[in-house]
Amino acid sequence: MGELGTWLRAQLDAVETETRNLLAEAQRVSLTLKEPRLLGREIPGWHSWRDVEQVCVDRLAELAVMRRVVDEHDPTDPCDAHDASLRTVPCDTVLLVALAFARRPGYQERWRLP
């Protein structure tokens, strides 16, 4: 998979770090909000942090699945996909994983599925 595999692993690492940082912040805020001196106070958005925690946990699970797909295709690709010129190309499954990170720098339009 070469370049795509390297780029995908970098995106997975970066997004996992971002997600873990946000999860830690959500957990920190949730703990702070449980302090007795805050009980009964009106704190806008207090209930959102539990949702943020859950979204982060779900995202980490999705990233683990994506990483497993990449691991199963790189360095050896069992799908053995080729283009019309018989050059090895990433299979559609890997291209779909990459599509999840298309907004990030380095994504190449040639990886986009038609």
Ligand SMILES: [Zn+2]
């Ligand atoms: Zn495949």
